[in-house]
Amino acid sequence: MPAVSVLHKPVVSVPTDVALLERFAAGDRTALDDLFHRHRAVAYRVAYRLLGREADALDAVQDAFVKLLTNLDKFRGHSSFKTWLLRIVSNAALDVGRHRKRDARVPQAPRDDPPDRFGPDDHPPADAELSRADVRMKIDAALARLPDTQRQTFVLHVEGGLSYREVADSLGISIGTVMSRLFYARQKLKTLLADQVSP
Numbered sequence: 001m002p003a004v005s006v007l008h009k010p011v012v013s014v015p016t017d018v019a020l021l022e023r024f025a026a027g028d029r030t031a032l033d034d035l036f037h038r039h040r041a042v043a044y045r046v047a048y049r050l051l052g053r054e055a056d057a058l059d060a061v062q063d064a065f066v067k068l069l070t071n072l073d074k075f076r077g078h079s080s081f082k083t084w085l086l087r088i089v090s091n092a093a094l095d096v097g098r099h100r101k102r103d104a105r106v107p108q109a110p111r112d113d114p115p116d117r118f119g120p121d122d123h124p125p126a127d128a129e130l131s132r133a134d135v136r137m138k139i140d141a142a143l144a145r146l147p148d149t150q151r152q153t154f155v156l157h158v159e160g161g162l163s164y165r166e167v168a169d170s171l172g173i174s175i176g177t178v179m180s181r182l183f184y185a186r187q188k189l190k191t192l193l194a195d196q197v198s199p
Contacts, residue, residue, distance in 0.1 A: 017081035024072075036065065039082060042160055043089045049155040050093040052140040056100055060093035067092060079169040086160045087170035090152045097148075142192035146185055153181040154189075 015023070015034070023031035043064060048057035067088050075084055143151055156167045157178070168175045
Protein backbone atom coordinates (compact mmCIF):
# COMPACT_ATOMS: atom_id res chain seq x y z
CA MET A 1 0.00 0.00 0.00
CA PRO A 2 1.46 3.38 -0.99
CA ALA A 3 2.25 5.86 1.72
CA VAL A 4 -0.25 8.64 2.06
CA SER A 5 1.01 11.98 3.13
CA VAL A 6 -1.32 13.91 5.31
CA LEU A 7 -1.14 17.67 5.20
CA HIS A 8 -1.92 19.29 8.47
CA LYS A 9 -3.24 22.79 8.63
CA PRO A 10 -1.56 24.85 11.26
CA VAL A 11 -3.85 25.38 14.20
CA VAL A 12 -4.47 29.06 14.79
CA SER A 13 -5.32 29.60 18.39
CA VAL A 14 -7.58 32.47 19.30
CA PRO A 15 -6.35 34.21 22.42
CA THR A 16 -8.69 34.18 25.38
CA ASP A 17 -9.99 37.39 26.91
CA VAL A 18 -7.61 36.86 29.83
CA ALA A 19 -4.65 36.49 27.45
CA LEU A 20 -5.66 39.71 25.69
CA LEU A 21 -5.94 41.52 29.02
CA GLU A 22 -2.48 40.27 29.97
CA ARG A 23 -1.10 41.48 26.63
CA PHE A 24 -2.71 44.88 27.22
CA ALA A 25 -1.24 45.06 30.73
CA ALA A 26 2.17 44.30 29.20
CA GLY A 27 1.79 47.31 26.90
CA ASP A 28 0.19 45.81 23.77
CA ARG A 29 -2.47 48.39 22.89
CA THR A 30 -3.82 46.27 20.01
CA ALA A 31 -5.04 43.70 22.55
CA LEU A 32 -7.73 46.14 23.70
CA ASP A 33 -8.86 46.62 20.09
CA ASP A 34 -9.17 42.85 19.78
CA LEU A 35 -11.32 42.72 22.93
CA PHE A 36 -13.51 45.53 21.63
CA HIS A 37 -14.02 43.84 18.25
CA ARG A 38 -14.77 40.53 19.92
CA HIS A 39 -17.53 41.88 22.18
CA ARG A 40 -18.94 44.94 20.43
CA ALA A 41 -21.82 43.13 18.70
CA VAL A 42 -23.18 41.59 21.91
CA ALA A 43 -22.61 44.88 23.76
CA TYR A 44 -24.70 46.71 21.15
CA ARG A 45 -27.48 44.08 21.22
CA VAL A 46 -27.74 44.33 25.00
CA ALA A 47 -27.77 48.14 24.95
CA TYR A 48 -30.28 48.26 22.11
CA ARG A 49 -32.71 45.84 23.79
CA LEU A 50 -32.52 47.84 27.01
CA LEU A 51 -33.08 51.18 25.28
CA GLY A 52 -35.04 50.44 22.11
CA ARG A 53 -33.29 53.21 20.18
CA GLU A 54 -30.22 52.86 18.01
CA ALA A 55 -28.70 56.25 18.86
CA ASP A 56 -29.13 55.67 22.60
CA ALA A 57 -27.65 52.17 22.30
CA LEU A 58 -24.60 53.50 20.48
CA ASP A 59 -24.15 56.16 23.17
CA ALA A 60 -24.46 53.55 25.91
CA VAL A 61 -21.88 51.26 24.27
CA GLN A 62 -19.50 54.18 23.86
CA ASP A 63 -20.02 55.23 27.49
CA ALA A 64 -19.51 51.63 28.61
CA PHE A 65 -16.23 51.23 26.76
CA VAL A 66 -14.96 54.53 28.17
CA LYS A 67 -15.90 53.33 31.67
CA LEU A 68 -14.24 50.01 30.95
CA LEU A 69 -11.02 51.72 29.93
CA THR A 70 -10.94 53.90 33.02
CA ASN A 71 -11.74 50.97 35.32
CA LEU A 72 -9.81 48.17 33.65
CA ASP A 73 -7.49 47.91 36.64
CA LYS A 74 -10.53 46.98 38.78
CA PHE A 75 -11.25 43.80 36.80
CA ARG A 76 -10.19 40.97 39.11
CA GLY A 77 -11.29 37.96 37.09
CA HIS A 78 -13.99 36.85 39.54
CA SER A 79 -16.27 36.54 36.52
CA SER A 80 -15.54 36.34 32.82
CA PHE A 81 -14.53 39.53 31.04
CA LYS A 82 -17.71 39.30 28.94
CA THR A 83 -19.86 39.13 32.08
CA TRP A 84 -18.07 42.14 33.57
CA LEU A 85 -18.33 44.08 30.30
CA LEU A 86 -22.05 43.38 29.90
CA ARG A 87 -22.68 44.57 33.44
CA ILE A 88 -20.99 47.86 32.55
CA VAL A 89 -22.91 48.05 29.26
CA SER A 90 -26.27 47.34 30.88
CA ASN A 91 -25.65 49.90 33.65
CA ALA A 92 -24.57 52.47 31.06
CA ALA A 93 -27.70 51.74 29.02
CA LEU A 94 -29.94 52.21 32.05
CA ASP A 95 -28.14 55.49 32.81
CA VAL A 96 -28.65 56.70 29.24
CA GLY A 97 -32.31 55.68 29.45
CA ARG A 98 -32.80 57.65 32.65
CA HIS A 99 -31.08 60.72 31.29
CA ARG A 100 -32.91 60.68 27.99
CA LYS A 101 -36.27 59.76 29.48
CA ARG A 102 -36.49 56.69 27.28
CA ASP A 103 -39.94 55.79 28.54
CA ALA A 104 -41.40 58.90 26.89
CA ARG A 105 -40.16 57.80 23.48
CA VAL A 106 -41.57 55.22 21.14
CA PRO A 107 -38.97 52.52 20.38
CA GLN A 108 -37.84 52.46 16.79
CA ALA A 109 -36.62 49.64 14.62
CA PRO A 110 -32.92 49.79 13.82
CA ARG A 111 -32.13 51.54 10.57
CA ASP A 112 -30.40 49.68 7.81
CA ASP A 113 -27.09 50.31 9.50
CA PRO A 114 -24.02 48.66 8.07
CA PRO A 115 -23.82 45.34 9.92
CA ASP A 116 -20.04 45.31 9.78
CA ARG A 117 -20.09 48.01 12.45
CA PHE A 118 -21.23 45.48 15.02
CA GLY A 119 -20.52 42.07 13.53
CA PRO A 120 -21.58 39.80 10.69
CA ASP A 121 -24.85 40.31 8.86
CA ASP A 122 -27.28 37.52 9.71
CA HIS A 123 -30.47 39.22 8.50
CA PRO A 124 -33.12 37.18 6.69
CA PRO A 125 -34.05 37.90 3.06
CA ALA A 126 -35.59 41.31 2.36
CA ASP A 127 -39.16 39.99 2.01
CA ALA A 128 -39.12 38.81 5.63
CA GLU A 129 -37.56 42.03 6.91
CA LEU A 130 -40.78 44.06 7.24
CA SER A 131 -42.65 41.52 9.33
CA ARG A 132 -39.56 40.87 11.43
CA ALA A 133 -39.07 44.60 12.03
CA ASP A 134 -42.73 44.91 13.07
CA VAL A 135 -42.35 42.05 15.55
CA ARG A 136 -39.10 43.52 16.92
CA MET A 137 -40.80 46.90 17.42
CA LYS A 138 -43.59 45.22 19.41
CA ILE A 139 -41.07 43.31 21.50
CA ASP A 140 -39.02 46.46 22.08
CA ALA A 141 -42.14 48.35 23.17
CA ALA A 142 -43.03 45.52 25.56
CA LEU A 143 -39.46 45.39 26.92
CA ALA A 144 -39.59 49.13 27.55
CA ARG A 145 -42.57 48.59 29.86
CA LEU A 146 -40.72 46.16 32.14
CA PRO A 147 -39.15 47.47 35.35
CA ASP A 148 -35.43 48.25 34.87
CA THR A 149 -34.28 45.31 37.01
CA GLN A 150 -36.37 42.77 35.09
CA ARG A 151 -35.45 44.25 31.71
CA GLN A 152 -31.73 44.28 32.57
CA THR A 153 -31.79 40.67 33.81
CA PHE A 154 -33.83 39.48 30.82
CA VAL A 155 -31.63 41.23 28.25
CA LEU A 156 -28.37 40.03 29.80
CA HIS A 157 -29.66 36.46 29.69
CA VAL A 158 -31.37 36.51 26.28
CA GLU A 159 -29.40 39.04 24.22
CA GLY A 160 -26.14 38.82 26.15
CA GLY A 161 -26.18 35.04 26.19
CA LEU A 162 -25.18 34.92 29.84
CA SER A 163 -26.06 31.93 31.99
CA TYR A 164 -28.07 32.37 35.18
CA ARG A 165 -24.81 32.23 37.16
CA GLU A 166 -23.16 34.85 34.92
CA VAL A 167 -26.17 37.17 35.18
CA ALA A 168 -26.13 36.74 38.96
CA ASP A 169 -22.40 37.50 39.09
CA SER A 170 -22.80 40.46 36.76
CA LEU A 171 -25.57 42.06 38.78
CA GLY A 172 -24.38 40.97 42.21
CA ILE A 173 -27.59 39.05 42.97
CA SER A 174 -28.46 35.44 43.74
CA ILE A 175 -29.40 32.88 41.08
CA GLY A 176 -32.82 32.67 42.75
CA THR A 177 -33.31 36.39 42.16
CA VAL A 178 -32.25 35.96 38.52
CA MET A 179 -34.76 33.14 38.09
CA SER A 180 -37.50 35.17 39.75
CA ARG A 181 -36.84 38.26 37.62
CA LEU A 182 -36.76 36.17 34.44
CA PHE A 183 -39.99 34.43 35.37
CA TYR A 184 -41.83 37.69 36.00
CA ALA A 185 -40.29 39.35 32.94
CA ARG A 186 -41.46 36.48 30.73
CA GLN A 187 -44.94 36.56 32.25
CA LYS A 188 -45.25 40.31 31.72
CA LEU A 189 -43.91 40.07 28.16
CA LYS A 190 -46.37 37.29 27.39
CA THR A 191 -49.24 39.43 28.69
CA LEU A 192 -48.04 42.58 26.91
CA LEU A 193 -47.57 40.77 23.61
CA ALA A 194 -50.70 38.57 23.77
CA ASP A 195 -53.04 41.22 22.39
CA GLN A 196 -50.62 42.06 19.57
CA VAL A 197 -50.23 38.54 18.24
CA SER A 198 -53.03 37.42 15.97
CA PRO A 199 -54.38 33.88 16.60
